[in-house]
Amino acid sequence: MNLEEVLQSLPADASEAIVEHNFSQPFLKALGFDFQEIVPQFPVSRRAVDHAARKNTDEDAFLTSHKNPFLYMEVKGRTENLSDKNHPDYRRAVLQLKHYLMSPESKTVRWGILTNSHHVQLFRKHGKVVHPVTPCMALSGDCRRLIKDIKRRIEEPNRALIIAVYNNKGGVGKTTTTLNVAATLAMLKKRVLIIDFDPNQSDLGDALNLKPLQGKILDVLKSKDPSIRDVIKPYKFEHPRLKEPLSFDIVLADEDLVSELDETRLKQQVKFHALRRSLEAVQADYDYILIDSPPNWRIFAQKALYAADVVLVPARHDNLHSLQNAGTAITQFIPEAQAKRQEAGEAGPIALPIFMNNAFRETGPQIQLMHQAITRIIKEARRNANGFDLTPYFYPKSRKGHENRKMIAIPYMAYISRADFMHVPAAFAFKPAREQYLNLVKEYFV
Amino acid sequence: MSLSDVGNLMCLPFDEIEPGQPTEAHEYLIQFAASQLGPEGRNWIPLIVKETGPDQYQVIGNSFVYAVAAEADLNEVWCIIAEDTPEAVAITRALAQETQPKTNLSIASRDEISAAIDYLMALPNTALKGVSHASLVARLDEAPRQYWKTLQPITKLGCRITAGKKLKALQEVFYLTPEPMPEVVTDRALLESLTTTQLKDMAKKRNIAGLSKLKKADLVNLLAAA
Numbered sequence: 001m002n003l004e005e006v007l008q009s010l011p012a013d014a015s016e017a018i019v020e021h022n023f024s025q026p027f028l029k030a031l032g033f034d035f036q037e038i039v040p041q042f043p044v045s046r047r048a049v050d051h052a053a054r055k056n057t058d059e060d061a062f063l064t065s066h067k068n069p070f071l072y073m074e075v076k077g078r079t080e081n082l083s084d085k086n087h088p089d090y091r092r093a094v095l096q097l098k099h100y101l102m103s104p105e106s107k108t109v110r111w112g113i114l115t116n117s118h119h120v121q122l123f124r125k126h127g128k129v130v131h132p133v134t135p136c137m138a139l140s141g142d143c144r145r146l147i148k149d150i151k152r153r154i155e156e157p158n159r160a161l162i163i164a165v166y167n168n169k170g171g172v173g174k175t176t177t178t179l180n181v182a183a184t185l186a187m188l189k190k191r192v193l194i195i196d197f198d199p200n201q202s203d204l205g206d207a208l209n210l211k212p213l214q215g216k217i218l219d220v221l222k223s224k225d226p227s228i229r230d231v232i233k234p235y236k237f238e239h240p241r242l243k244e245p246l247s248f249d250i251v252l253a254d255e256d257l258v259s260e261l262d263e264t265r266l267k268q269q270v271k272f273h274a275l276r277r278s279l280e281a282v283q284a285d286y287d288y289i290l291i292d293s294p295p296n297w298r299i300f301a302q303k304a305l306y307a308a309d310v311v312l313v314p315a316r317h318d319n320l321h322s323l324q325n326a327g328t329a330i331t332q333f334i335p336e337a338q339a340k341r342q343e344a345g346e347a348g349p350i351a352l353p354i355f356m357n358n359a360f361r362e363t364g365p366q367i368q369l370m371h372q373a374i375t376r377i378i379k380e381a382r383r384n385a386n387g388f389d390l391t392p393y394f395y396p397k398s399r400k401g402h403e404n405r406k407m408i409a410i411p412y413m414a415y416i417s418r419a420d421f422m423h424v425p426a427a428f429a430f431k432p433a434r435e436q437y438l439n440l441v442k443e444y445f446v
Numbered sequence: 447m448s449l450s451d452v453g454n455l456m457c458l459p460f461d462e463i464e465p466g467q468p469t470e471a472h473e474y475l476i477q478f479a480a481s482q483l484g485p486e487g488r489n490w491i492p493l494i495v496k497e498t499g500p501d502q503y504q505v506i507g508n509s510f511v512y513a514v515a516a517e518a519d520l521n522e523v524w525c526i527i528a529e530d531t532p533e534a535v536a537i538t539r540a541l542a543q544e545t546q547p548k549t550n551l552s553i554a555s556r557d558e559i560s561a562a563i564d565y566l567m568a569l570p571n572t573a574l575k576g577v578s579h580a581s582l583v584a585r586l587d588e589a590p591r592q593y594w595k596t597l598q599p600i601t602k603l604g605c606r607i608t609a610g611k612k613l614k615a616l617q618e619v620f621y622l623t624p625e626p627m628p629e630v631v632t633d634r635a636l637l638e639s640l641t642t643t644q645l646k647d648m649a650k651k652r653n654i655a656g657l658s659k660l661k662k663a664d665l666v667n668l669l670a671a672a
Binding site: 406431432435436438439442 | 556560564578579580581583584585
């Protein structure tokens with residue numbers, strides 16, 4: 001039976017076992033996996049994911065070796081609601097899939113599929129980040145296009161994770177974070193590109209003592225066939241004790257984006273997906289692409305968020321507005337960007353847990369005050385933004401039955417601001433700063 | 447029906463139970479719990495005991511409950527009978543939080559090291575004042591700790607851990623199961639962590655002559671190049 005016949009013959013209330021038995025094999029086969037390349041009930045840390053798959057190579061058959069799985073598929077019954085993002089069924093299923101993907105045995109896994117044979121959603125694993133690639137797509141009518149879409153995505157070579165660094169509030173350290181995260185990733189031998197998308201300030205270039213470009217980005221954003229490669233500049237950090245220089249690539253800000261055009265003209269000339277499209281052209285050349293976005297929710301920030309896979313939100317513990325704005329970004333702006341991206345058949349950006357920049361080392365009344373403020377923000381979001389739960393974004397280590405209010409933080413360090421005056425990333429210049437950012441990068445990405 | 451009592455909840459006479467490891471809880475907590483319980487009350491959180499002989503039991507977990515029962519003058523105490531194996535005792539003590547958790551530093555992952563150090567630093571009156579969590583974790587993670595025989599090399603990592611009370615604090619949570627050092631070492635970081643005598647022994651084993659006048663840096667260069 002081919003996939004369409006199977007889909008039609010499945011009863012509307014088919015249970016998980018029936019869907020698993022009848023639907024999984026034809027579906028994975030349609031994605032290009034042979035009978036020899038699929039292992040059902042693949043054991044992952046004491047539990048088992050419904051299916052694991054990997055293409056066979058000449059010397060190694062996946063069905064016999066069970067080594068290096070490439071894709072996991074978690075199947076649910078038709079009665080479980082996977083189309084509504086806020087439904088408990090969906091949340092539970094996503095958590096389960098993420099748990100499988102993040103297990104230490106799943107190092108080689110790059111894709112996760114969640115399906116109940118009505119709907120399908122594709123997730124990608126990039127280092128420590130699991131993010132949705134497609135929205136929840138309905139498997140009705142002609143499903144060939146959908147299969148083709150998923151197949152095209154999973155067959156592509158490894159592509160960079162696009163990270164937007166964003167907070168609606170200014171002065172929380174977006175530029176410093178972008179720069180130092182990029183520097184730390186470069187030290188871990190990752191290929192990194194950073195994009196200064198804040199032409200009003202163009203601080204990122206300035207932090208490295210590089211002059212902004214004039215008009216070039218505008219051309220790239222306007223053109224239909226973008227060639228962002230022409231405006232990429234390498235940045236190298238050399239030191240007599242380094243065997244080879246540390247380097248990452250950078251796209252500098254464009255002065256003309258603010259001086260030549262006002263915002264309405266810019267909106268007329270530059271399409272919403274312009275940045276995303278130009279980045280896709282170089283996505284295969286890098287492991288990480290970081291976008292330094294401006295504060296506020298205007299055209300540049302919108303484009304940056306639209307282009308991103310994940311959003312890193314820095315905040316400051318001593319600044320109530322930065323916490324509130326972080327909450328607003330997660331409950332409002334990121335869903336807006338997601339909705340816009342879903343028109344193009346993609347899932348859009350998800351928020352990573354908020355991290356505290358310039359945090360205190362000592363505990364004290366200020367920390368107490370911050371926790372009180374966060375509790376209020378979480379409560380308000382639950383009331384106003386249809387039950388949106390911000391807890392995992394503020395307290396990522398909290399679990400059911402275990403209230404852990406540990407936050408990811410970079411402490412205040414004189415080194416970090418001192419490096420700014422020296423026009424080098426602090427992570428390159430000072431070991432204590434590097435170790436802090438290494439901690440951050442290991443927590444989130446690697 | 448099994449004939450053994452293992453796994454059962456039983457109401458045992460208090461006299462038959464021997465205390466195990468005594469609890470260190472504050473007197474005030476014990477007095478409060480005893481006043482809630484009263485002489486007639488039932489301890490809904492059971493004692494965990496093992497059978498040591500006929501009508502003889504010994505506490506292996508929840509010794510706080512034992513102290514409260516003694517304070518409240520209970521005649522009978524509700525107990526769960528656990529297996530008399532070292533594993534069961536270890537699990538019970540860990541679940542009742544009555545044991546100091548320990549991490550094997552020789553094989554621990556970065557996350558485990560990070561959690562252990564975070565735990566130590568969050569203790570009241572921690573000995574690790576002025577130590578940077580991120581630095582210590584990063585340097586421990588990169589150090590050749592699988593070969594360490596003691597925790598002494600931590601003092602050489604340059605993250606403000608000295609051989610006094612700070613190292614002692616770390617000894618509370620870390621233990622080591624060292625691997626034997628390989629015959630031929632060329633890793634510079636590992637060589638530098640050894641003493642000059644050890645380096646000379648290593649060079650002698652590899653039949654390198656003319657060592658007596660060399661300084662440590664020269665020895666490291668020589669061995670790393672070989």
